[in-house]
Amino acid sequence: MNEEIKTLTISIYTENNIGLLNRISAIFQRRHINIESLTTSQSEIDGVNRFVIVVNITESQAKKIVGQFEKQVEVIRAYYHKDEETIYTESCMFKIKSALLFEEPQIQNIIKDSNARIVTVNKEFFVLEKSGRRNEIESLHRDLNVFGIMQFVRAGRIAVTKDEMKITEMLQAFNNHNN
The missing domain is CATH 3.30.70.1150 (ACT-like. Chain A, domain 2)
Structure with missing residues (x-):
């Protein structure tokens, strides 16, 4: 059975390092996935940036990509969400x-x-x-x-999740570890 292509929002929490955007876009490029929009900004934690990337892919592709992002040294966590799970x-x-x-x-x-x-x-x-x-x-x-x-x-999409994300505690721990 073919999996349905959906509009998904990928959130990547990262350290703010030079060259990271190139590596993130290369992961999409290798898989021939077009980025519909990309926004990056500071997250709710000092010293941690958040990429919000909109793509049209299947959920299994999203799981693989999120796994690839988390292998990057500067990536703290990556998630994907369906439109109905975000504002x-x-x-x-x-x-x-x-x-x-x-x-x-x-x-x-x-x-x-x-x-x-x-x-x-x-x-x-x-x-x-x-x-x-x-x-x-x-x-x-x-x-x-x-x-x-x-x-x-x-401008690209900005989004927050409807449900609480456990990333906040993780980012807090990351921030405390780096200070």
Whole structure:
């Protein structure tokens, strides 16, 4: 029986070392797995970073990959989660000609209906910021594209798990060991 490909969020808790991103991406590359989004930031513990990587793979592939990550010296722990096990969001920004804000009343409705936020306005352009699910961002992109988008950028997924993760105690112990 073929296993179903799912959108999975992989979380990797690591030390902050140079070259780790290359080794992490090489693990995906060797398996011919495309990364849909990748975000890295400080975690809830000082000195520990967290990678949040979104991929479309089977759960058995995810288990193997998580095992590969944990073989990396700097990786403290790695996990994967299904969408229904996480609370997640993405952010984006749109840069649009300012004239449209005043000449096209429909744009103001689009902004209001999408819960986007105007970050800045000047004579040449205005910038919108939107956080939400990928489909909400794609919908806003389609709506604004009709009027012309000067620039667009989307950040990768950020996510937390619905259930408590036992990583917190482990990270606390790691942090105490390194201080």
